[in-house]
Structures are given as C-alpha cells and as structure tokens.
Amino acid sequence: MAGFLEMLTGPDASRLLNADATVIVPVGAIEQHGPHLPLAVDHIVASEAAGAVVDRLGDELNVWAAPTLPYSKSNEHAWSAGTIWLSNETMHRVLDDIARCLAFSGVRRLVFLNGHGGNSTLLNVACREARLAHGLLTFLIHPFIPPAYAAPDPDVASDTELGMGIHGGLRETSVMMHLRPDLVDLSKAVRNVPEWLAENDHVKFGGSVQFGWLSNDFGSVGHIGDPVGASAALGKKLFDESVGFLCEQLREIVGFDFQPCD
Numbered sequence: 001m002a003g004f005l006e007m008l009t010g011p012d013a014s015r016l017l018n019a020d021a022t023v024i025v026p027v028g029a030i031e032q033h034g035p036h037l038p039l040a041v042d043h044i045v046a047s048e049a050a051g052a053v054v055d056r057l058g059d060e061l062n063v064w065a066a067p068t069l070p071y072s073k074s075n076e077h078a079w080s081a082g083t084i085w086l087s088n089e090t091m092h093r094v095l096d097d098i099a100r101c102l103a104f105s106g107v108r109r110l111v112f113l114n115g116h117g118g119n120s121t122l123l124n125v126a127c128r129e130a131r132l133a134h135g136l137l138t139f140l141i142h143p144f145i146p147p148a149y150a151a152p153d154p155d156v157a158s159d160t161e162l163g164m165g166i167h168g169g170l171r172e173t174s175v176m177m178h179l180r181p182d183l184v185d186l187s188k189a190v191r192n193v194p195e196w197l198a199e200n201d202h203v204k205f206g207g208s209v210q211f212g213w214l215s216n217d218f219g220s221v222g223h224i225g226d227p228v229g230a231s232a233a234l235g236k237k238l239f240d241e242s243v244g245f246l247c248e249q250l251r252e253i254v255g256f257d258f259q260p261c262d
C-alpha cells in the first residue's frame, strides 16, 4: 500500500521502492509570512498537498510521499526573525543527496512538490543535475505558483491585489484558513500591495523582466498582498482545485519516459 515513505520498514522499502514507484519530495520553508500567518505556511501547504495526492492516488499509481524538507531557500526573508533558510550551495547539496539516496533505493521517478516560490529556479536546476548525476526522471510541480514566478491566474487574482498577492496574500491566507484555521489571526491582516510596481509594463511580478527582490523592499510588514478578505471557503476551493490538478499532473508523470526520435 503506497503512502508515506518514512512509515515503511527498511525491508518493505527495498521491496516497494522499485523502478515503478514515484516518490514525491515536498519542499517547504520556515519563513515569515506577515503578522497574521505562522512561519510554517509553505511547509504545511506542501505537506498537506502531498498527503492529499498520495491519499487519492498512492495505491493506484504507486506514488510515495517522502518527508517534507522543512528548510529551503528563503533568503528574501532573511531580515526577519524566525526565518531559517539554506544557502544556495547548501540547498543544492541537500537536493542532490536526497536524489542520490532515492536512486540508490531503486526509484526512477522523483517529483519535487514545491511549496515556496523562491525555490523554483534552484529546483529546476536540481532536476537537471539529478537527471545527469543519478539517471532519475525528475519533475517539478507546485501546489500554487505565486505570480512572482508565473503570470497571475486571472480567475483567482483579486482586484485589490493587482496581481501582486505573492506572499501571505488572499490566496495563501485563505488556504491556511482552510487547512489550519487555528494558526491564522485575521484580525492582524492588513493590505500591503506595491501599487507602484503594478503600474510597470515589464519590471513587476509576473512581468517579462525578472528582478531580484527582498520582502522588506516592500515595507516592514512582511507579506505582499491583501489578505483582508481571505476565507476558509475560498481556501477550500483553491486547495481542492490544486490537489485535483496535481493528481492530473501525477498521472502524466508516472507514465512519462523519454523516447528517442531516431
């Protein structure tokens, strides 16, 4: 029965983690998310999403969830107490070590399920490195891609966020109100939207020009977006849609292999 890799015995792992198995490595973060959310948001969302996917498809598709990596590349929040981040070099080494161990276990397919947008570039690099170094088929999926790294989804973008709700905003706060309402204090939620940035044609979140930024470049409050209207109902809708989409992606991933053209 597929499920959580860490709950297996060693002998069971050597039997079950074979070339047909796919292992999801959720990647979280411990980083400030403003005054209304806990540090563990990305860790919780990545873990819950991976758990939901494995619950739904684990047995059918032989998909396993590895423990969530709690720390990752969160140095855009380095200024804030409580943020624990890995350097670029350390994280690269950690990802390579995890990939090597899974390849050694007999697994062929490794899926990084990324809960923290700031990891995206590095995880893409890690996918290629693990493909070359360990012969794995590697994939990167996201429960939610914030508009800092992809164009905002017009179906979800809130009018008050102007496409700038990238961190602790309406969507993330709503998802947390669905998953862990005990950890959300909406009475402390305030709007913090960089309207000046939204006016640019190119240099902006989701624009054609990428730019280096730190979360305190947008003020000292920490989050970027407008969480004021967040709700558990919206969070449930977003989370359920995301899990459905992740399952759709997993179905294609488990059947994916390279085919020579000649």
Ligand SMILES: [Zn+2]
Pocket: 033, 041, 042, 115, 116, 167, 168, 172
């Ligand atoms: Zn987050």
